[in-house]
Amino acid sequence: MSNPSILILPGDGIGPEVMAEVRKVIDWFGAKRDLAFDVSEDLVGGAAYDKHGVPLADETMAKAQEVDAVLLGAVGGPKYDVLDFSVKPERGLLRLRKEMDLFANLRPAQCFDALADFSSLKKDIVAGLDIMIVRELTSGIYFGEPRGIFEEGNERVGINTQRYTESEIERAARAAFELAMKRNKKLCSMEKANVMESGILWREVVTRVGQDYPEVELSHMYADNGAMQLVRAPKQFDVIVTDNLFGDILSDCAAMLTGSLGMLPSASLGAPMANGRPKAMYEPVHGSAPDIAGQGKANPIACILSFAMALRYSFDQGDEATRLETAIEKVLADGVRTADLMGPDDGTPVSTSEMGDKIIEAL
Amino acid sequence: MSNPSILILPGDGIGPEVMAEVRKVIDWFGAKRDLAFDVSEDLVGGAAYDKHGVPLADETMAKAQEVDAVLLGAVGGPKYDVLDFSVKPERGLLRLRKEMDLFANLRPAQCFDALADFSSLKKDIVAGLDIMIVRELTSGIYFGEPRGIFEEGNERVGINTQRYTESEIERAARAAFELAMKRNKKLCSMEKANVMESGILWREVVTRVGQDYPEVELSHMYADNGAMQLVRAPKQFDVIVTDNLFGDILSDCAAMLTGSLGMLPSASLGAPMANGRPKAMYEPVHGSAPDIAGQGKANPIACILSFAMALRYSFDQGDEATRLETAIEKVLADGVRTADLMGPDDGTPVSTSEMGDKIIEAL
Ligand SMILES: CC(C)[C@H](C(=O)O)[C@@H](O)C(=O)O
Numbered sequence: 001m002s003n004p005s006i007l008i009l010p011g012d013g014i015g016p017e018v019m020a021e022v023r024k025v026i027d028w029f030g031a032k033r034d035l036a037f038d039v040s041e042d043l044v045g046g047a048a049y050d051k052h053g054v055p056l057a058d059e060t061m062a063k064a065q066e067v068d069a070v071l072l073g074a075v076g077g078p079k080y081d082v083l084d085f086s087v088k089p090e091r092g093l094l095r096l097r098k099e100m101d102l103f104a105n106l107r108p109a110q111c112f113d114a115l116a117d118f119s120s121l122k123k124d125i126v127a128g129l130d131i132m133i134v135r136e137l138t139s140g141i142y143f144g145e146p147r148g149i150f151e152e153g154n155e156r157v158g159i160n161t162q163r164y165t166e167s168e169i170e171r172a173a174r175a176a177f178e179l180a181m182k183r184n185k186k187l188c189s190m191e192k193a194n195v196m197e198s199g200i201l202w203r204e205v206v207t208r209v210g211q212d213y214p215e216v217e218l219s220h221m222y223a224d225n226g227a228m229q230l231v232r233a234p235k236q237f238d239v240i241v242t243d244n245l246f247g248d249i250l251s252d253c254a255a256m257l258t259g260s261l262g263m264l265p266s267a268s269l270g271a272p273m274a275n276g277r278p279k280a281m282y283e284p285v286h287g288s289a290p291d292i293a294g295q296g297k298a299n300p301i302a303c304i305l306s307f308a309m310a311l312r313y314s315f316d317q318g319d320e321a322t323r324l325e326t327a328i329e330k331v332l333a334d335g336v337r338t339a340d341l342m343g344p345d346d347g348t349p350v351s352t353s354e355m356g357d358k359i360i361e362a363l
Numbered sequence: 364m365s366n367p368s369i370l371i372l373p374g375d376g377i378g379p380e381v382m383a384e385v386r387k388v389i390d391w392f393g394a395k396r397d398l399a400f401d402v403s404e405d406l407v408g409g410a411a412y413d414k415h416g417v418p419l420a421d422e423t424m425a426k427a428q429e430v431d432a433v434l435l436g437a438v439g440g441p442k443y444d445v446l447d448f449s450v451k452p453e454r455g456l457l458r459l460r461k462e463m464d465l466f467a468n469l470r471p472a473q474c475f476d477a478l479a480d481f482s483s484l485k486k487d488i489v490a491g492l493d494i495m496i497v498r499e500l501t502s503g504i505y506f507g508e509p510r511g512i513f514e515e516g517n518e519r520v521g522i523n524t525q526r527y528t529e530s531e532i533e534r535a536a537r538a539a540f541e542l543a544m545k546r547n548k549k550l551c552s553m554e555k556a557n558v559m560e561s562g563i564l565w566r567e568v569v570t571r572v573g574q575d576y577p578e579v580e581l582s583h584m585y586a587d588n589g590a591m592q593l594v595r596a597p598k599q600f601d602v603i604v605t606d607n608l609f610g611d612i613l614s615d616c617a618a619m620l621t622g623s624l625g626m627l628p629s630a631s632l633g634a635p636m637a638n639g640r641p642k643a644m645y646e647p648v649h650g651s652a653p654d655i656a657g658q659g660k661a662n663p664i665a666c667i668l669s670f671a672m673a674l675r676y677s678f679d680q681g682d683e684a685t686r687l688e689t690a691i692e693k694v695l696a697d698g699v700r701t702a703d704l705m706g707p708d709d710g711t712p713v714s715t716s717e718m719g720d721k722i723i724e725a726l
């Protein structure tokens with residue numbers, strides 16, 4: 001049997017630097033744990049635009065469809081701000097999500113004990129925080145038609161369409177209930193059913209799916225109140241499920257609560273492929289951080305933890321994922337810190353590659 | 364000349380209780396400061412539904428169009444959750460906003476010194492915080508067509524439409540720039556121009572309006588990053604301008620940062636009327652809080668500060684507004700607290716009406 005395959009798309013900004021550390025980790029698992037992967041690498045985002053004039057080449061898209069898992073670094077940078085909407089770096093990412101049909105975006109917001117002080121929130125509010133946000137990722141206002149800027153009378157109008165079918169809501173909800181079953185069996189669904197009909201349908205379908213999960217305690221919250229409650233008392237949540245746009249904002253809000261932005265991974269999962277594995281892409285929650293790119297300052301942990309999620313969700317290697325996560329916790333407990341994890345008076349930070357090396361050592 | 368007119372719509376939940384305290388304050392200004400108002404009162408939300416079968420009667424709508432300012436308490440409650448979308452309490456509020464064409468919703472997020480400890484954020488992150496969020500209030504996905512739940516093949520689809528014309532963006536932007544000119548001359552506009560064409564048009568129009576305000580330092584931020592930055596370092600902002608839906612979420616997030624939710628007022632302003640005053644409605648940021656309604660526990664300050672905003676923005680009585688705000692600060696500095704402003708071991712809270720009385724005393 002051939003090895004499972006991984007396509008690495010480092011992308012822009014700090015993407016290539018942090019991905020180099022992930023490769024070390026992948027190699028370690030091949031050499032020491034008999035878990036070899038066939039790894040290939042390609043371009044996405046601005047890097048792809050520079051070479052091909054598009055943020056994702058068709059051949060790259062085809063490769064992504066064939067592999068067992070995609071690992072993505074980050075896309076975007078000021079250099080590309082002037083580009084036309086249709087070829088902006090983000091379109092490459094959105095094309096991957098859409099064409100691979102990665103409908104369930106899992107975004108853990110976890111506060112690492114060693115880092116709780118980095119949160120802007122009081123320590124007791126966030127210490128031990130462990131939320132999972134499930135964001136619908138292939139529909140809603142990100143992809144709905146009609147969309148565009150049109151002439152109307154003697155002015156222009158900008159239009160986007162929020163659009164959710166029952167089956168789109170259902171599969172995202174099901175993914176969230178399944179996760180809740182493996183966690184603390186609490187699910188909160190967020191929408192604006194008080195002002196949007198798409199939110200009414202969302203609430204109705206989530207409620208119906210909930211009948212298949214009687215053990216899960218289901219609640220509903222308006223998304224604006226959701227933002228408030230995340231700030232006020234985030235530990236009230238276990239799993240949250242919400243649509244593409246609310247998920248974008250609420251998951252970023254939740255990520256920032258932890259103070260551990262450079263530490264947060266994500267998984268985007270689709271339907272099972274012929275081999276039983278889900279279509280899957282893994283990426284850190286942080287962006288391309290152009291201000292520190294190329295300086296060896298970036299924290300590779302979010303990207304390495306994204307590979308841990310791949311071990312768990314794509315390759316059924318939960319124990320190996322835990323091994324990797326534990327190694328990272330150990331390194332942090334030892335006081336090893338990249339610059340983003342330090343206060344001004346906390347001594348000398350390690351570089352991106354030193355952090356990678358320390359994690360390999362701990363493994 | 365007749366007195367300026369105010370229509371009071373207490374609404375549901377704690378609305379009537381907090382509004383009773385506002386009436387005391389209005390009466391005080393009439394008796395002591397020679398500022399008499401013609402005050403009338405009517406129903407909105409669930410209270411209107413109970414009497415008329417609709418959340419806002421046509422006669423009430425007509426009255427709201429005629430008065431100089433509307434003061435609204437809060438709408439909604441679990442009793443009305445089962446109602447059809449078209450007659451839910453929220454529809455009364457949305458009808459007022461839309462038909463009065465109140466396009467600029469001003470939501471200050473201010474952290475009161477005496478209350479900084481109540482924030483879930485660290486004190487140094489929020490102490491002295493003073494942001495103004497300008498939310499577009501009459502367009503976007505709240506009102507765009509097509510909208511509804513439709514049959515499609517053998518399932519249903521929920522649709523809402525985000526829709527912004529150049530002139531709608533322009534007038535909201537102008538209101539925000541005008542405010543920035545009176546404050547610290549910094550404006551941050553938030554959208555998702557990286558994924559939504561309506562966001563591209565938004566950014567373009569705001570930038571163009573900015574040419575009329577060369578003194579204002581204008582920046583743009585994606586709304587998801589905006590949520591992060593609000594949590595990370597809210598004091599970086601002065602005025603924020605954003606659309607109806609992002610404004611709903613981001614302003615609630617900002618409000619919760621302050622720890623002073625029971626203290627935050629808002630103003631919703633439209634075009635000038637024949638008498639030069641803007642169409643205007645004032646309401647607290649908090650909701651109807653059905654869990655504590657009728658118990659005399661609610662904090663009336665947000666609603667009283669909404670009247671202070673009315674003094675400032677509708678009646679050109681900035682000095683009297685400041686007088687009222689100063690009285691409230693004094694009462695807080697004296698340690699007078701409603702239950703929401705106290706920890707479990709902080710002694711005995713005052714009731715809603717005692718808080719009102721203390722403010723009158725301080726005046
Ligand atoms: C880069 C951008 C297109 C993307 C989004 O809006 O989904 C990002 O913010 C995210 O959350 O992954």
Ligand SMILES: CC(C)[C@H](C(=O)O)[C@@H](O)C(=O)O
Pocket residue numbers: 194195224453456457611
């Ligand atoms: C009550 C509701 C319709 C309203 C809104 O969504 O605008 C509220 O959340 C607000 O922010 O004023």
